[in-house]
Amino acid sequence: MTERLAADAAGIARAAALLCASETVAFPTETVYGLGADATDAGAVAAIFAAKGRPRFNPLIAHYASAAAAFADVVATPLAERLAQAFWPGPLTLVLPRRATSVVADLVSAGLSTLAVRVPAHPVALALLAAAAHPVAAPSANRSGRVSPTTAAHVLAELEGRIAAVIDAGECPVGVESTVLDLTGARPRLLRPGGISLEALAPFLGALDAAPLADAGQPLAPGMLKSHYAPTLPLRLGAREVAGDEALLAFGPPLPGAALVFQLSATRNLEEAAARLYAGLRTLDAEGGRRGLAGIAAMTIPEIGLGCALNDRLARAAYRDTKD
Ligand code: TXA
Ligand code: MG
Numbered sequence: 448m449t450e451r452l453a454a455d456a457a458g459i460a461r462a463a464a465l466l467c468a469s470e471t472v473a474f475p476t477e478t479v480y481g482l483g484a485d486a487t488d489a490g491a492v493a494a495i496f497a498a499k500g501r502p503r504f505n506p507l508i509a510h511y512a513s514a515a516a517a518f519a520d521v522v523a524t525p526l527a528e529r530l531a532q533a534f535w536p537g538p539l540t541l542v543l544p545r546r547a548t549s550v551v552a553d554l555v556s557a558g559l560s561t562l563a564v565r566v567p568a569h570p571v572a573l574a575l576l577a578a579a580a581h582p583v584a585a586p587s588a589n590r591s592g593r594v595s596p597t598t599a600a601h602v603l604a605e606l607e608g609r610i611a612a613v614i615d616a617g618e619c620p621v622g623v624e625s626t627v628l629d630l631t632g633a634r635p636r637l638l639r640p641g642g643i644s645l646e647a648l649a650p651f652l653g654a655l656d657a658a659p660l661a662d663a664g665q666p667l668a669p670g671m672l673k674s675h676y677a678p679t680l681p682l683r684l685g686a687r688e689v690a691g692d693e694a695l696l697a698f699g700p701p702l703p704g705a706a707l708v709f710q711l712s713a714t715r716n717l718e719e720a721a722a723r724l725y726a727g728l729r730t731l732d733a734e735g736g737r738r739g740l741a742g743i744a745a746m747t748i749p750e751i752g753l754g755c756a757l758n759d760r761l762a763r764a765a766y767r768d769t770k771d
Contacts, residue, residue, distance in 0.1 A: 448608065449603060449606065449607050449608060449609075449610055449611065449612060449613060450465075450611060450612035450613075451599070451603075451612070451613060451615055452472075452612050452613065452614045452615065453614075453615065454475070454571045454614050454615060454616035454617075458614055459571065459574045459575050459578055459614065460578060461612070462474060462575055462578075462612055462614050463575055463578035463579045463580075465611050465612055466483060466484065466485050466491075466575075466579045466581075466583065467485065467579060467581075469484070469485060469488050469490055469491040469494075470484075470491070470494075470610075470611035470612070471483065471484045471491065471494050471495055471498055471610045471611055472484075472575075472610065472611055472612045472613070472614070473588040473596075473599070473602045473606065473610055473612070473613040473614070474571060474572055474575050474585070474613075474614045474616075475569050475571050475572060475599075475614060475615075475616040475617075475619055476510075476567040476568075476569045476572045476585075476619065477536075477537070477538060477567060477568040477569045477572075477619060477620050477621045477642070478538045478567070478619060478621045478622070478623060478624050478625050478641070478642050479587045479588070479595040479596055479597055479619050479622070479623070479624055479725070480587065480588040480595075480596040480597065480598075480599065480601070480602050480613070480619065481510065481567075481572075481583075481585030481586065481587060481588055482495055482498060482499065482585055482586055482587070482588035482602075482606070482610060483495075483510070483575075483583040483584065483585040484583065484584055484585075485579070485581050485582075485583065485584075486507075486509045486510075486551045486552060486555050486581065486582040486583055486584035487550045487551055487552060487581050487582065488552065489552040489553070489554050492507070492552050492554045492555055492584050493554060495507065495584060495585075495586065496554075498606055498609040498610050499586060499589070499590055499591045499606075500590055500591045501586065501591040502591065503554070503557060504557050505557060505586075505591075506555065506556045506557040506559055506563060507555045507556070507557075507563070507584040507585065507586050508540050508563040508564070508565050508584070508585060508586070508625070508627075509551055509555055509562055509563065509564050509565075509582040509583070509584055510564075510565055510566070510567055510572065510576060510582060510583045510584070510585050511564060511565070511566050511576060511582055512566065512573055512576035512577045513566060514528075514531040514532075514535050514566055516582070517531070517535075517541075517564040517565070517566060517582075518531075518564075519546070519549075520545065520546055520549040520551055520562060520564065520582065521541075521543035521544060521545055521546060521549070521561075521562050521564055522543055522544045522545075522546060523543060524543070524630055526630060526635065526651065526652075527541050527543055527630050529651055530628070530648075530651055531566070533651065534643055534647075535565070535566040535568075536566045536567055536568035536573060537566070537567075537568045537642070537643060538565075538567075538568070538621050538624070538625040538626060538641055538642025538643050539565065539625055539626050539628065539641075539642075539643045539648075540563050540564065540565040540625045540626065540627045540628070540639075540641075541563070541564055541565070541628055541630055542561050542562070542563045542627065542628065542629040542630060542631060542638065543561060543562065543564065543630055543631060544560060544561055544562075544631055545559075545560055545561060545562040549562065551582055551584075552584075555584045561629075561631050563627065564582075565625055569616070569619070569620075571614060571616045575614070587624060588602045588605075588606060588610075588613070589601070589602075589605050589606075590605045590606070592677055593605060593677065594677070594678060594725045594728050594729055594732075594764070595623075595624060595725050596725070597618055597619045597622050597722070597725050597726055598617065598618055598619075598726070599613050599614070599615035599616075599617075601725070601726075601729060618722070618726075619722070620722060621642040621718075621721060621722065622721045622722035622723065622724055622725060622726075623641055623642055623721045623724060623725075623753065623756045623757065623760060624639065624641045624642065624756075625639075625641045625642050625643070626639065626640060626641035626642060626643040626644075626645075626648070626756070627639040627641065628648070634653075635652050639759070640755040640756040640759045641756045642721070642753070642756065644751075644752045644753055644755065644756075645755060646751070646752060677763070677764050677766075678728050678729070678731070678732035678743065678764055679732050679736060680694070680731070680732050680735050680736060680740065680741075680742050680743050681741075681742040681743070681765075682696075682728075682742065682743045682744075682745060682761070682764050682765040683742055683743070683744045683745065683765065684745050684747075684761055684762065684765050685745070685746075685747050686702060686744035686745060686746055686747075687702070688702060688704070689702045689703075689704050689705040689744045690704070690741070690744075691704055691705075691706060692706060692740050692741045693705055693706060693740060693741055693742055693743065693744045694706060694707040694708070694709070694731040694734070694735035694740050694742070694743045694744070695707065695708045695709070695731075695743075695744050695745075695746070696709055696711060696727055696728070696731060696743055696744070696745040696746065697709065697710045697711060697746055698711045698712060698715060698720055698745075698746045698747070698748050699712070699713065699714075699715040699746065700713075701746075702744075702746065705744070706735075706738065706740055707731060707734055707735055707738065707740065709723075709727040709730050709731050710723075711723050711724065711727055711748075717748070717749075717751075717752050717753040717754050717757065718753060720748065720753070720757060721753045721756065721757055724757055724760060724761075728743070728764060731743045745761055745765075748761070
């Protein structure tokens with residue numbers, strides 16, 4: 448049985464106690480719900496991989512209450528410090544060389560010499576990290592390959608009975624995962640578009656190495672796996688018309704004729720659409736499946752600002768390996 452905890456002082460204290468006792472606890476961040484465990488405890492981290500059914504080669508992000516705490520585990524460059532100053536707490540993850548003195552379990556970074564670190568902006572996450580007093584490893588709190596959760600109900604739908612507890616703090620305000628930047632090479636490299644837009648990062652980055660990574664074989668960031676964030680119904684992108692047996696993921700005035708519509712943002716606001724994306728995919732998938740619909744059609748979203756992260760997630764959700 449998974450404990451439901453309120454997002455108050457007692458709930459946060461209980462969650463911190465569970466983390467300190469090697470248990471897994473789902474908690475809200477500003478992006479999506481994370482499935483946390485004590486990052487310094489290899490057994491607890493292994494339990495995250497088991498609960499999610501996540502491949503062990505896919506490394507996790509270590510979450511901290513402050514930049515100072517994060518930079519005690521990794522070697523910060525001047526650029527990392529400027530980015531942390533500008534965007535932390537917030538939806539930016541930095542991949543940096545791990546310090547030899549770090550007591551974060553090797554399993555967190557899947558044995559790599561680097562570690563992904565972030566300071567989340569959600570007050571409940573920050574309070575939990577402060578109370579736990581150790582870094583918390585946390586992937587999104589969904590079964591591996593599925594859509595990330597933006598409510599506690601989404602978490603429980605997939606992980607009930609598989610994790611010790613979930614803190615319920617309502618909806619996540621950003622709705623898509625953090626932007627992941629690798630700062631270990633000669634140039635910064637975008638591993639995953641996310642909650643901080645490239646436009647916001649641009650003044651800090653100079654030349655960005657945005658070489659496509661999806662075909663590089665072993666994924667550097669397994670959010671880069673082609674198929675990810677997948678609903679069960681087939682998803683069709685860039686729809687200009689919609690069939691009567693399709694569900695529509697609308698962005699702006701909906702195309703006519705859909706059997707079922709989920710509006711991401713009637714006013715074409717990208718922040719609102721990001722916050723609603725995963726709930727929309729879940730709703731259309733569940734309701735469309737119940738009604739026996741053929742698939743989901745998604746309207747075009749502009750490739751600017753958070754639109755880049757939205758389109759990235761939609762492309763992965765739409766990808767189907769023809770071999771299975
Ligand atoms: O917003 C978020 O980032 C959420 C919340 C819970 O913080 N977390 C999240 O974690 O999305 P996850 O595990 O679903 O995605 C982490 C991404 C993966 O694509 C992973 O491969 C990449 O970060 N990553 C982690 N450590 C890495 C490393 N050392 N080198 C390269 N990529 C890494
Ligand atoms: Mg994930």
